[in-house]
Every structure is written in C-alpha cells, then in structure tokens.
Amino acid sequence: METGKPGPVQVVLVQKDQHSFELEEKALASILLQDHIRDLDVVVVSVAGAFRKGKSFFLDFMLRYLYFQKEGGRSNWLGDSEEPLTGFSWRGGSDPETTGIQIWSEVFTVEKPGGKKVAVVLMDTQGAFDSQSTVKDCATIFALSTMTSSVQIYNLSQNIQEDDLQQLQLFTEYGRLAMDEIFQKPFQTLMFLVRDWSFPYEYSYGLQGGMSFLDKRLQVKEHQHEEIQNVRNHIHSCFSNVTCFLLPHPGLQVATSPDFDGKLKDIASEFKEQLQTLIPFVLNPANLMEKEINGSKVTCRGLLEYFKAYIKIYQGEDLPHPKSMLQATAEANNLAAAASAKDIYYNNMEEVCGGEKPYLSPDILEEKHCEFRQLALDHFKKTKKMGGKDFSLRYQQELEEEINELYENFCKHNGSKNVFSTFRTPAVLFTGIVALYIASGLTGFVGLEVVAQLFNCMVGLLLIALLTWGYIRYSGQYRELGGAIDSGAAYVLEQATSHMGNSTQAAVREAVVGRPPADKKAQ
Numbered sequence: 170m171e172t173g174k175p176g177p178v179q180v181v182l183v184q185k186d187q188h189s190f191e192l193e194e195k196a197l198a199s200i201l202l203q204d205h206i207r208d209l210d211v212v213v214v215s216v217a218g219a220f221r222k223g224k225s226f227f228l229d230f231m232l233r234y235l236y237f238q239k240e241g242g243r244s245n246w247l248g249d250s251e252e253p254l255t256g257f258s259w260r261g262g263s264d265p266e267t268t269g270i271q272i273w274s275e276v277f278t279v280e281k282p283g284g285k286k287v288a289v290v291l292m293d294t295q296g297a298f299d300s301q302s303t304v305k306d307c308a309t310i311f312a313l314s315t316m317t318s319s320v321q322i323y324n325l326s327q328n329i330q331e332d333d334l335q336q337l338q339l340f341t342e343y344g345r346l347a348m349d350e351i352f353q354k355p356f357q358t359l360m361f362l363v364r365d366w367s368f369p370y371e372y373s374y375g376l377q378g379g380m381s382f383l384d385k386r387l388q389v390k391e392h393q394h395e396e397i398q399n400v401r402n403h404i405h406s407c408f409s410n411v412t413c414f415l416l417p418h419p420g421l422q423v424a425t426s427p428d429f430d431g432k433l434k435d436i437a438s439e440f441k442e443q444l445q446t447l448i449p450f451v452l453n454p455a456n457l458m459e460k461e462i463n464g465s466k467v468t469c470r471g472l473l474e475y476f477k478a479y480i481k482i483y484q485g486e487d488l489p490h491p492k493s494m495l496q497a498t499a500e501a502n503n504l505a506a507a508a509s510a511k512d513i514y515y516n517n518m519e520e521v522c523g524g525e526k527p528y529l530s531p532d533i534l535e536e537k538h539c540e541f542r543q544l545a546l547d548h549f550k551k552t553k554k555m556g557g558k559d560f561s562l563r564y565q566q567e568l569e570e571e572i573n574e575l576y577e578n579f580c581k582h583n584g585s586k587n588v589f590s591t592f593r594t595p596a597v598l599f600t601g602i603v604a605l606y607i608a609s610g611l612t613g614f615v616g617l618e619v620v621a622q623l624f625n626c627m628v629g630l631l632l633i634a635l636l637t638w639g640y641i642r643y644s645g646q647y648r649e650l651g652g653a654i655d656s657g658a659a660y661v662l663e664q665a666t667s668h669m670g671n672s673t674q675a676a677v678r679e680a681v682v683g684r685p686p687a688d689k690k691a692q
C-alpha cells in the first residue's frame with residue numbers, strides 16, 4: 170500500500186449478518202506507523218450519520234483540498250469541471266455503500282500556525298439506520314468514530330430534527346460509557362452538517378446561518394420538557410466545540426442521475442460556492458484540533474493503541490446493549506408491571522405470614538399463596554404494556570418464577586416459627602440418649618457387657634452432639650456443623666416416622682382384612 174496508489178482502507182470490518190466488528194489491525198498499523206508520521210500528534214476528521222446522504226461524496230472533496238494543498242499550484246482546489254470525483258467510494262442508489270470504518274491510506278501532514286506539524290487522517294463511516302443493522306451496530310460505529318476522531322461531522326439531511334439529536338445522544342453516551350475516567354468533556358469538535366438546506370431565507374447558507382440556526386435548535390429554556398432539556402445538555406456536556414454548517418442542495422443531477430460521476434459541471438454552483446467556504450474552514454490548520462484523550466494529545470502511534478482498546482470493549486459483553494426505542498420502552502413497561510405485581514404478592518403475603526405474624530398451617534399458607542399469586546398475575550395482565558402479548562409472556566413467566574421463590578422463602582420462614590421444629594433436634598437427641606441409656610442398662614443386666622459399653626459410647630457421642638448443638642445455637646458460630654446435626658436429627662426422625670407409619674398401615678390392613686388398602690397418606 171505504501172508503494173501503490175493511495176485509497177480507502179478498511180480498518181473496522183463489520184460482519185453485517187453476525188453483527189460483529191473486527192479491527193483490521195495490520196492495515197491500520199501500516200497507515201499509522203509510517204515513519205514520517207507515527208510520532209506526530211494526530212487530527213482525525215470523521216463523517217458520520219444516516220446512510221445514503223452523501224458522506225463519502227463530501228469526504229472526496231476534502232481529499233481534493235488536501236491533495237491540492239500538498240501539491241500547491243493550481244488556482245482553484247475544486248479542480249477541473251470535467252474531472253470525475255474519486256476517493257472514498259460513493260455512488261447513487263438506495264442501498265448502502267460504505268461499510269464499517271475506512272480511513273484514507275495517505276496521512277497528510279499539515280503545519281499549524283505556530284509551526285507545529287500534525288498528521289491529518291480522514292475517516293469515512295458506515296451509514297446508520299440501514300435495514301441490516303441493529304441499533305447496537307449503528308451505535309458502535311458512531312461511538313467508535315466519535316471516540317477516535319477529533320472532528321466529528323454529523324451529516325444530516327434538510328434539518329436538525331429532534332430524533333437526530335436523540336440518536337446523537339444515545340450514540341455518544343454509548344461512546345462515553347466505554348471510556349473510563351473522563352475528567353473533562355470526552356469529545357472535541359462536533360459539526361452538524363445540514364445537507365440540502367432549503368430555507369436560506371430564514372438562515373443563510375454557510376457557517377453564520379448555521380450557527381444561529383444551531384443556537385436556536387440547541388437552546389435550553391426553563392419551560393421546556395425535561396427530556397428536551399436533557400438531550401441538549403448532554404450534547405453540550407460531551408463536545409467542547411459545537412458548530413453547524415448549512416449546505417445547499419447540489420442539484421438534481423447529483424441527487425437523481427444514475428450517470429452522474431461527480432463532475433463539477435453537473436453540480437449546482439450554489440453548492441460548489443459553499444463547499445469552497447466549508448472545506449477550507451474545516452481543514453484550516455488553525456481549526457484542526459489534535460485528538461485529545463483525557464486532556465493529553467494523541468500521536469498516530471497512540472491512536473492505534475486506542476483503536477485496539479476501544480474495539481475490545483465493544484466486542485466484549487460488559488456494555489449494555491442499546492435497543493430500539495420501542496423495545497427499550499416495552500422492556501421498561503413489562504419490568505415495571507412485573508415489579509408492581511410482585512409487590513402486590515409480597516405485601517399480601519407479609520400481612521398473612523410476615524415477620525411478626527404467628528405460625529400458620531402449611532395448608533392455609535398454600536391457599537393464601539395461590540390466591541395472592543393469582544391477584545398479582547391478574548394485575549400484571551391487566552396493566553397496559555407495549556410490545557405485544559408474546560413479548561410480555563416472557564416477563565410473566567419470570568414473574569411466576571419469582572413468586573414461587575418468594576413462596577418458598579415464606580414457607581421456610583413460617584416453618585421456623587413452629588415451636589416443635591425449633592426443638593426437633595434436641596428432642597431427637599434426647600430421646601436417642603434415653604433409649605440408648607435404657608438399652609445399655611438392659612444389656613448390662615443380661616450380661617452383654619460389650620454391647621452395653623457400645624451403647625454407653627453412643628450415649629456419650631449423642632451427649633456431645635447435644636451440647637455442641639446447644640453451644641452453636643447460643644453463640645451462632647460453626648453453623649455448618651449445627652446444620653449437619655440438624656439434618657442428621659431430621660433424617661433419623663424421618664426414618665423413624667416412616668417405619669412407624671408403615672407398621673401402623675400394616676396393622677390397619679391386618680385389622681381390615683378383605684378390604685383393599687385405603688388410599689391414605691402415611692401420616
């Protein structure tokens with residue numbers, strides 16, 4: 170590439186089907202690590218915005234200007250009227266052209282007014298809101314280009330609409346989220362470039378008209394709705410310098426002709442006139458701000474490292490996923506409805522068997538659970554929610570699971586209030602001790618000394634277990650050991666009661682001979 174003709178280089182590759190991003194590290198390194206520029210502070214001029222709005226076309230005029238400056242000479246940088254426009258790939262038609270992020274392979278060196286040399290990189294980006302990209306894909310491209318550029322040109326068509334500002338807010342917030350430790354405004358220059366401006370009688374073409382138009386659009390007034398104020402404050406808090414330029418329509422030939430190849434003769438003179446103000450203004454060495462991150466200037470070599478770090482963040486799963494407005498709203502609706510339904514269930518159950526309430530029979534508890542669960546589900550179902558039935562079914566299932574979990578906790582809590590369950594372990598241990606003691610006495614009496622000794626040992630062990638259990642309950646220490654003693658006692662009790670239950674059943678069966686066994690529970 171260093172030897173061949175300069176051209177656009179893909180630096181961020183997008184797999185549209187898989188919605189994944191990859192950094193073409195080698196290609197980026199071969200541009201940014203060229204000997205003559207790698208240690209120069211870098212200025213990155215990027216153009217971003219919706220697809221099919223003439224972004225690449227505009228960048229190609231910037232290229233013309235930079236090559237003209239580099240070569241010196243000709244009187245008019247706009248060039249020959251018969252010369253087709255080349256550079257970043259642009260074309261007519263309704264389908265998207267640019268994908269991912271591309272930068273021009275040639276990095277220009279420009280001398281700033283103080284004599285300092287800076288490296289100028291031009292960046293073209295994939296148009297947002299095409300039919301294959303999700304909100305997250307568009308936000309990622311926009312955020313990456315904003316984070317790595319020092320001049321972000323937000324390319325808009327005809328006007329600055331509120332939804333343009335909202336998208337900008339969402340995308341820049343997505344960028345800000347990925348940058349840790351931001352002490353100042355995270356981004357530098359933002360230029361609203363309004364294409365096909367049709368109201369020059371209200372605000373004249375160019376920078377001056379643009380600035381007064383922008384002032385009006387970004388004004389924050391006290392009586393405005395909070396949502397409208399927030400968008401404006403957010404933009405001001407993200408960029409240290411915000412400008413606006415109103416560009417006229419380039420003429421029907423440019424907009425509608427399939428044979429138009431960028432020749433100046435086919436472009437409206439108004440448009441060309443304004444280009445001659447706009448491009449020298451954007452690329453004026455005095456206006457070219459070096460890329461700064463956290464207050465320190467970034468060199469070309471540094472930019473490569475930032476690219477690597479930022480792409481990793483967007484490839485990871487740490488960041489929240491920006492969603493479409495409807496999806497985000499529908500999720501919020503459903504979550505809120507589920508939360509208030511859960512509250513209904515919880516508060517009602519608390520009334521019945523909460524902290525201070527006495528022990529309740531498990532049957533009644535289950536009955537109440539079913540009643541309040543239905544109440545909560547009915548509340549969830551009748552709350553108006555966006556997103557449709559199928560969408561809310563997922564949240565309803567989650568709600569049901571959460572209610573079941575709550576019920577389990579209520580059951581445990583209720584069970585712990587049962588006096589018998591509190592004394593179950595010591596009662597079992599004590600019964601065991603008494604039984605073993607009697608057994609030891611009896612076996613000793615009939616002369617089975619060894620067996621009697623064995624029973625005595627077991628009595629000793631159970632006594633130790635009882636004392637340990639008492640100490641654990643009193644001190645709250647060694648709770649695992651306490652739990653083990655409890656479950657041991659529970660096991661013994663369960664075995665004993667099931668044996669007792671079986672033998673009772675057998676006795677009943679024997680008593681009622683001839684009749685089929687009754688279908689009764691053991692207890």
Ligand SMILES: Nc1nc2c(ncn2[C@@H]2O[C@H](COP(=O)(O)OP(=O)(O)OP(=O)(O)O)[C@@H](O)[C@H]2O)c(=O)[nH]1
Nearest residue numbers: 220221222223224225226259260261265266267296
């Ligand atoms: N109406 C209008 N059309 C323009 C303007 N500038 C360029 N075009 C036309 O818009 C079409 C798209 O130009 P591109 O530069 O490829 O647009 P893009 O925004 O880069 O498109 P993607 O790469 O797909 O996002 C071409 O037919 C251009 O001739 C303009 O200012 N106004």
Ligand SMILES: [Mg+2]
Nearest residue numbers: 224225266267
């Ligand atoms: Mg393009």
